[in-house]
Amino acid sequence: MLVRHVNIVGKQDLKDILIREDKIQAVYATANGADEKDKLSLSFTHAMAFPGLINSHDHLDFNLFPPLGNKIYRNYTEWGKDIHTANKEAIDRILRIPQDLRTQWGIYKNLINGITTVINHGKYLPVKDDLITVFQNSKSLHSPAFERNWKWKINFPFGKKHPVVIHVGEGTDKNAGREIDRLIRWNLFKRKIVAIHGVAMTKKQASAFRALIWCPASNYFLLNKTAPVHTLTSQVAVMLGTDSTLTASWNFWEHLRLARSEKTLSDESILNMIGNIPAKTWGLEHCGSLSEGGQADLVIASCKKEMKAMDQFYALNPEDLLLVLHKGNIRLFDAVLLEQLVAGDFPVAGFSRISVNGRVKYVEGDLPGLMQNIRKYYPEVQFPVSAS
Ligand SMILES: [Zn+2]
Numbered sequence: 001m002l003v004r005h006v007n008i009v010g011k012q013d014l015k016d017i018l019i020r021e022d023k024i025q026a027v028y029a030t031a032n033g034a035d036e037k038d039k040l041s042l043s044f045t046h047a048m049a050f051p052g053l054i055n056s057h058d059h060l061d062f063n064l065f066p067p068l069g070n071k072i073y074r075n076y077t078e079w080g081k082d083i084h085t086a087n088k089e090a091i092d093r094i095l096r097i098p099q100d101l102r103t104q105w106g107i108y109k110n111l112i113n114g115i116t117t118v119i120n121h122g123k124y125l126p127v128k129d130d131l132i133t134v135f136q137n138s139k140s141l142h143s144p145a146f147e148r149n150w151k152w153k154i155n156f157p158f159g160k161k162h163p164v165v166i167h168v169g170e171g172t173d174k175n176a177g178r179e180i181d182r183l184i185r186w187n188l189f190k191r192k193i194v195a196i197h198g199v200a201m202t203k204k205q206a207s208a209f210r211a212l213i214w215c216p217a218s219n220y221f222l223l224n225k226t227a228p229v230h231t232l233t234s235q236v237a238v239m240l241g242t243d244s245t246l247t248a249s250w251n252f253w254e255h256l257r258l259a260r261s262e263k264t265l266s267d268e269s270i271l272n273m274i275g276n277i278p279a280k281t282w283g284l285e286h287c288g289s290l291s292e293g294g295q296a297d298l299v300i301a302s303c304k305k306e307m308k309a310m311d312q313f314y315a316l317n318p319e320d321l322l323l324v325l326h327k328g329n330i331r332l333f334d335a336v337l338l339e340q341l342v343a344g345d346f347p348v349a350g351f352s353r354i355s356v357n358g359r360v361k362y363v364e365g366d367l368p369g370l371m372q373n374i375r376k377y378y379p380e381v382q383f384p385v386s387a388s
Helices: 076-086 088-095 099-112 150-155 174-186 216-223 252-261 267-272 276-281 309-314 335-343 367-377
Strands: 002-008 014-020 023-029 041-043 047-051 053-058 115-120 133-135 139-141 164-168 193-197 211-214 237-240 298-302 321-326 329-334 351-356 359-364 385-387
Touching (some): 053 237, 099 321, 099 329, 099 359, 099 367, 150 164, 252 267, 321 335, 329 335, 367 385
Parallel strands (some): 053 115, 115 133, 164 193, 193 211
Antiparallel strands (some): 047 298, 329 359
């Protein structure tokens, strides 16, 4: 497949990208690529290309929840107790939807945002990597407050090659900071620990962790405060995560804008938090960049030509995505590409039509069927997309 006339985010000049099977075979200046031929060639105008995004934190089976919270909390245990009392009915209704349906929707939520790799947190989910990569090669522990026997589990000798991933320091009170100290102290064998949230984390504490997953949207929703990431990046690798819709918007682009609005990090460093940093941390080195020989996970989006390159990127929303490739396979495309795809004999039969904020997209698989199935269990469920 040949993708033509795209601007790679952060770079000048138009490029063509040649994809063979699941790899990026070549990236070259459009002017030099006139001889390249491919059965399937897609040409763009005013479009940018970037690596398929890596979302380092989600609970895939929790994305049918609406945001649940009744005030600003001091820490996650206060939040947890409150919603399990005040919002018990709403929680029970969602949990009656079979887990595999909830998980499938969680995967689509990520795909529609341009995410091609998601790190799932929680119990192992029996999912296939059909649409995007669902990474589960880590030891998920909930948190010091909600994971029984966590002290024993972080020191448990089996599965040592996988990092422990745990919510910690998700609060603004003294306990949140002490909880991080306790976790560090009990990591007797200096196992690799990836912390989620770390709102209360200090620079000194940060150096004890393999990485920190920053979830600003979720943090502001719960605590009206987020981790001081600009002071931590010199000590620890920081990656960005969405968390589920229980505490944050389904739209990852809003999360990126929120991260940018902190004005403490450069545009490039935020990009790295959804690209090469998580690729390296999770051992997925072939992802997270558009380099020759890398895995063909990439996104093409339409952009407003009057904006500067990075402004164009951060202004995007799911409706602006024109093409999402995962391992060289088209998983999502905008209706504007239909004609070119049909002309290139691309089999569009396995795709379903949906409307994303008024724009028609085609996604692999039967998403309208999945939504209908979910409605059988919960008729009032709200989806951010609709069948088209
Ligand atoms: Zn979480």
